[in-house]
């Protein structure tokens with residue numbers, strides 16, 4: 001399962017397949033990581049520095065974090081994609097086709113000027129979590145998306 005938690009400062013990614021429940025996150029920042037709640041991650045409940053520190057201490061790599069750099073990522077259901085904007089300028093997208101077997105992610109692209117900021121990962125996670133919430137398979141034919149889905 002892939003989940004993306006965002007606020008104005010940061011994006012936190014959680015890949016449940018990697019999590020071995022060491023609970024470092026829960027003990028390090030119980031305000032933001034609380035397994036008695038749904039969703040169990042609420043990054044607005046603690047200062048960014050504390051959330052960042054707890055994520056950094058995750059021993060499995062299940063949790064990762066990036067700054068948002070004022071880039072907004074959203075899921076655009078009508079156009080089968082997620083999309084990234086810097087103010088009103090589109091700077092990236094992740095596209096999928098709806099197939100009988102599931103959603104095929106075939107393209108992920110970010111303006112090279114914005115590379116190294118975790119935007120492609122946010123785009124792919126945005127599509128992955130929507131597919132998973134609908135209990136649909138994901139077929140990643142885009143090489144970047146495949147790396148995220150398959151490269152455990």
Ligand code: SF4
Nearest residue numbers: 019022023024025058
């Ligand atoms: S610290 Fe990482 S491995 Fe441990 S429970 Fe949290 S997400 Fe899972």
